[in-house]
């Protein structure tokens with residue numbers, strides 16, 4: 001019989017938090033852990049991970065290497081993730097050996113757009129209309145049920161617009177499905193939203209809940225360009241957005257930080273686009289503008305510590321630094337709080353850093 005390891009007491013200072021994934025999110029998590037006197041061990045599938053530069057221990061191996069995952073589990077007091085796509089059997093393997101937060105259930109639901117949207121709908125929350133698509137014929141049939149525009153998305157492994165195609169006819173929907181080379185997909189109705197927002201929130205192991213002020217998010221070429229707080233949501237909608245996140249967090253029995261991406265309709269309706277079971281790009285401004293950042297908050301939750309204070313003491317605008325924009329680091333450094341991720345190659349579309357500009361409230 002397999003059993004799931006639970007955290008029986010908080011990880012004390014000097015303990016080790018394991019992080020699967022060594023990108024910028026893992027890096028900022030490791031920096032936050034360090035400030036709390038915790039060590040990190042970072043597991044990444046390539047040796048050049050940005051987070052390796054700031055961690056005490058690291059492991060490089062494929063994400064489904066069960067021998068290396070066992071070694072990793074033995075080195076850690078609790079384990080978390082900077083990305084949601086670890087294979088289910090690898091998560092189960094880890095969870096038998098070390099407390100894993102968030103748990104396998106939350107990851108399984110949010111790894112797959114179909115199960116995620118179905119889950120959100122069952123909670124009585126609004127989403128774009130969506131249909132399962134497993135063949136070109138199904139793509140045509142699903143398109144016929146939309147009002148002329150849709151987005152075909154692969155069910156798994158999509159990010160920053162990868163595995164997505166806008167479609168405006170049944171033929172385009174069928175062609176887009178074929179271009180995914182058989183990957184299961186969903187077809188969503190295109191939402192003519194007013195703007196996008198997100199709620200970055202945390203749930204503790206004791207069920208406690210805390211949500212940051214929701215930022216307004218602007219995308220360019222499917223990549224987050226800018227997050228601004230406060231958003232245009234008024235006080236009532238801010239509360240509604242936070243309540244949506246709380247409902248989702250409770251239903252997932254979630255432990256840690258997560259983000260709920262929202263479309264704000266022209267009528268003010270809040271539609272759930274996506275749940276990210278991890279710290280989120282639209283929460284980076286919390287480092288400068290809140291008492292406890294999303295990164296510290298996640299480490300606190302994973303380690304079984306009390307949640308920190310999410311109160312925002314400044315207005316903030318966070319902008320991503322993408323690709324060759326990083327060449328301007330010297331002039332950027334004059335204008336705000338600069339975060340560079342230690343990536344050596346500035347490829348097109350690659351997030352190289354971000355800058356946060358704050359103004360005291």
Ligand code: AMP
Pocket residue numbers: 128151158159160161188189190191192193196219222261273274
């Ligand atoms: P996603 O990967 O689902 O987060 O989508 C990335 C971005 O594509 C979103 O932030 C939106 O800007 C846009 N998008 C995704 N789905 C839709 C939709 N159903 N209607 C309109 N825009 C969408």
